[in-house]
Amino acid sequence: MTNQNEPIHTAFTQLMGIKYPIIGAPMFLVSNEDMVIEVSNAGGLGTFPALNFRPTDRYADAIKKIKKSSDKPIGVNIIVNKSNRRQSQDLKIALDNGVDLFVTSLGNPKTVIEEAHKIGAKVICDVTNLEHAKKVEDLGADGVVAVSAGAGGHAGPTNPFVLIPWLKKELHIPIIAAGGVAHGSALLAALALGASAVHVGTRFIASTEASIPIEYKNAIIDATPDDIILTPRITGTPATYINNEYLKSLSKDLPFAVKWLKENPRTKKYIVPLVHYMGYKIFEKAISSPHKAPVWSAGQSSGLVNEILPCKEIIDRLVTEFWEAKNNV
Ligand SMILES: Cc1cc2nc3c(=O)[nH]c(=O)nc-3n(C[C@H](O)[C@H](O)[C@H](O)COP(=O)(O)O)c2cc1C
Structure with missing residues (x-):
């Protein structure tokens, strides 16, 4: 028996008003409008790096296009270190266009948190250790993206079996597990370890919608x-x-x-x-x-990806595998 259509409730799905605790993670030069639309419409939450769209006009157009095709929550990733000269402009455009979630990386997220909270948007911040996680919690972050060893992109040094419980013990905000999730059993494992959602990158590179070679x-x-x-x-x-x-x-x-x-x-x-x-x-x-x-x-998680699939099917399979794993425990 699968429970395919049942929502999977967690602190994060409640926070964002979404059906499944699955974020289509932001990926530089890979995430595009169609991936965000399909992931969010399938019950997850699609995100993309603001810098994937240059110049800024294209970025504003991308958010408008997504918002036209989906009334579900979506997210934008903003790099918050000094190298990103567009950050305040990108933040303003996103807030003006009703972006619901911000994923910050590589710097201090204070301004993003303050501005987003003024209109009720949420902010989750990439972290790889407890020190940084506590800092962003103190700044008011709504969650942390716990980037573990083996993740796609700038991976952290720590195994997820250790990283998630380590953060869970000390933090009071939702933890989103990033790294290695390409099968629904990993979603179940992440929730069992104390996470409230997963941040899935690599699996979505081999998606029909990704416009890459x-x-x-x-x-x-x-x-x-x-x-x-x-x-x-x-x-x-x-x-x-x-x-x-x-x-x-x-x-x-x-x-x-x-x-x-x-x-x-x-x-x-x-x-x-x-x-x-x-x-x-x-x-x-x-x-x-x-x-x-x-x-x-x-x-x-590339090692677990065997075919190119539409984003909706990737979400559906993760959910089916989640329930199968749960029912078999
Ligand atoms: C090609 C690629 C590009 C990425 N670009 C970004 C980025 O621009 N900003 C960011 O915060 N994370 C980025 N990431 C990390 C993802 O958002 C996510 O945390 C990670 O892919 C999760 O691990 P997984 O690939 O094992 O699922 C990138 C990952 C990949 C694979």
Whole structure:
């Protein structure tokens, strides 16, 4: 027996008014309007990085397009460190257009939390450890995205079986588990560990709606967990990629001079955003010309992804697998 149509109630679904505790996680250069619409309409909550749409006019148009096709909650990811010059403008546009949730990453989310709360929008913040989680809770965050080892993108260092209970013991706000969720049994496990939702990235890269090269989707399907490497080589911060001949041809670490400038207190603040920016350009180049320099950002859950599916079907399967796992415990 499956309970497919039953909602899965958690503190997060209650907070956001959604049916299933599944966030379609924001992914640089991957998340698009159709993915957000389909995930939210299927009962999850679709999100995208504001910086996926450039210039700003395209970003405002994207939110309007999504809002036209879905009356369900949606979210925008804003990078809140100094390298992002668009952050206050992006925040204002989102608030003016009724965005319900903000996912902040890489900096201090204070302004986003204050502004979002003025109109009742919610804010969840990427964290990888307890210290940062407590800081954002003190700032008034509505939840934390606990980014664990093996996650797609800038993965944290800690195993989710440890990270979630560690945060749960100390925090009073919902925890959203990020990293490794490509099957509904992982949703059940995350909830059992104390999370109130999951943040799913890699699984949605191999979706019908993702407008990325087929080579990228196929690399996800072909990869096993053994193929995923964690390297600072691209953005300067350790991130996960599918290993391939191109990545093997690069040095394992940043060039010595760049590392030195990155660690020097006087140059750090200029070099860190610059290396990030250059990394993003490398990823952009891979997306536009996949044969020359394939750099495919993806987490260990690639090893569980075997086919390209529409976003709605991905959500439906996660829910079916969740109930199957729950009924079999
Ligand atoms: C290709 C890719 C791009 C990502 N870009 C962002 C981003 O721009 N902002 C962000 O907060 N997280 C980003 N992430 C992390 C995801 O939002 C999410 O936390 C992560 O993918 C969850 O782990 P999973 O991939 O194992 O499901 C990215 C992940 C991937 C795979």
